[in-house]
Each structure stands twice: as structure tokens, then as C-alpha cells.
Amino acid sequence: EVQLVESGGGLVKPGGSLRLSCATSGFTFSSQSMNWVRQAPGRGLEWVSSISSRSSYRHYADSVKGRFTISRDNAENSLYLQMNSLRAEDTAVYYCASTLPGGASFDYWGQGTLVTVSS
Amino acid sequence: SYVLTQPPSVSVAPGQTARITCGGNNIGTKSVHWYQQKPGQAPVVVVYDDSGRPSGIPERFSGSNSGNTATLTISRVEAGDEADYYCQMWDNSSDQVVFGGGTKLTVL
Numbered sequence: 001e002v003q004l005v006e007s008g009g010g011l012v013k014p015g016g017s018l019r020l021s022c023a024t025s026g027f028t029f030s031s032q033s034m035n036w037v038r039q040a041p042g043r044g045l046e047w048v049s050s051i052s053s054r055s056s057y058r059h060y061a062d063s064v065k066g067r068f069t070i071s072r073d074n075a076e077n078s079l080y081l082q083m084n085s086l087r088a089e090d091t092a093v094y095y096c097a098s099t100l101p102g103g104a105s106f107d108y109w110g111q112g113t114l115v116t117v118s119s
Numbered sequence: 120s121y122v123l124t125q126p127p128s129v130s131v132a133p134g135q136t137a138r139i140t141c142g143g144n145n146i147g148t149k150s151v152h153w154y155q156q157k158p159g160q161a162p163v164v165v166v167y168d169d170s171g172r173p174s175g176i177p178e179r180f181s182g183s184n185s186g187n188t189a190t191l192t193i194s195r196v197e198a199g200d201e202a203d204y205y206c207q208m209w210d211n212s213s214d215q216v217v218f219g220g221g222t223k224l225t226v227l
Contacts, residue, residue, distance in 0.1 A: 012125070035216070037162075037218075040196055044218060044219075044220050044221040045162065045205050045207075045218045045221065046207065046218065047207075047215065047216035047217070047218060050216065059214050059215060059216075060215075061215060061216075062120070062215075083227075094163055095162075097162075103167065103168070104150055104152070104153060104167075104168070104209050105152035105164050105167035105168070105207070106152070106154070106162070106207070107164055107167075108160040109163070110161065111160075111161055112161060114198070118213075
């Protein structure tokens with residue numbers, strides 16, 4: 001069974017930092033691209049970042065470029081998102097999602113972790 | 120940056136057909152994916168690559184993509200189909216993923 005479990009969310013002050021993790025199992029993590037998608041309360045889905053299977057390519061939304069860093073550890077089957085200089089508008093549920101080899105859709109999703117940026 | 124436009128809401132009676140559109144400049148030349156999200160749950164892909172259907176997704180869900188509009192069609196709509204639906208694609212020109220704003224499907 002495919003499982004993606006996010007952790008690391010919480011309450012942080014504006015300007016602060018947080019590191020999200022996504023632990024995976026049930027599929028060949030090292031062969032799949034991985035993604036972060038967020039959803040602000042009552043709002044739609046917003047793509048945050050993607051990383052290729054061997055970390056050769058990393059892409060970011062304009063809204064987080066220069067502040068967030070995506071990374072992965074294929075030995076640990078884990079995905080990460082380092083978030084710095086957090087702003088109130090970064091408040092959202094953050095989902096990790098996988099992309100099957102050769103595909104482009106987000107095929108499996110975790111249940112999300114809530115990040116709240118507030119003073 | 121590329122913009123995907125969806126109607127905020129679509130309403131349909133049970134047993135009827137729902138069509139949810141996703142507009143974008145020459146979207147027919149791109150691969151579009153559709154997600155269903157029910158309240159409090161993570162999204163689920165219901166159509167990939169314009170018209171592919173993942174295993175476990177009912178045949179009632181289908182997709183098409185041509186010109187400036189991609190369409191998710193749900194036939195014989197059931198109460199359990201009530202959810203938010205999002206289209207998504209990869210924008211080659213900016214190397215970014217784009218989501219539509221989402222459409223709330225209401226089953227009357």
C-alpha cells in the first residue's frame with residue numbers, strides 16, 4: 001500500500017523557519033518525482049515545488065522562490081521542504097504528492113500538515 | 120504566467136451529466152490532469168493526460184482536451200461525486216505546475 005505521511009507543520013512567527021518532511025512507503029521512491037502542493041484555508045490548490053527522482057531538477061513557484069528549498073533522501077524514502085522567511089500568506093495545509101515515472105500527474109498524496117504563520 | 124480558468128461552481132441533478140471546463144491558451148496542446156477533493160480530504164487524481172483514467176476511478180469519469188478548453192465529464196452523477204474539482208498542467212515556458220482555481224460540483 002502506498003503511503004505518504006507529512007510532518008513538521010505547526011505555528012511559527014513571521015520571518016521564522018520550518019522544515020517539513022514526507023515519509024513514504026509502498027512504492028519505489030527513488031524512481032519518482034516528488035512534489036509539494038499547499039492549500040490555504042478555504043482556498044484552492046497551489047503548487048509549491050517539484051524535484052526529479054535524482055534531484056537533478058528542482059522547480060519552484062514564484063511565490064516561494066528564494067525562500068523555500070525542496071530536497072529528498074532516496075536512501076530514507078523521504079522528501080523535505082525547508083521553508084525560510086515565512087509570511088502570513090504561507091499559512092496552509094502542505095501536501096506531498098508523487099508522480100509516477102514517465103508521468104506528470106500527482107498520483108498519490110499524503111494527508112497534509114498544517115503550517116500557520118502568525119505572531 | 121499561464122492561467123487556467125474554471126467556473127467556480129457547477130450544479131447538476133442526480134443521474135445527469137456534469138461537465139466542468141478548464142480554459143487556457145492553446146490548452147489542447149498540453150496534457151491536463153483532473154483532481155477530485157472532498158471536504159477534509161487530500162485530492163485524488165480522476166483523469167490524467169487529458170483522458171486517462173486511473174485504476175479504481177469509475178468509468179463515469181472521462182476527460183477531453185481541444186483548442187482552448189479541457190473538459191471533465193461525469194456521467195450519471197451520484198451524490199458522492201459532490202466535491203471540488205481542479206485541473207492541472209505543466210507549463211513548459213515557465214517550468215512550473217499550474218492549477219485551475221477549482222470548481223465546486225453540487226449535486227442537487
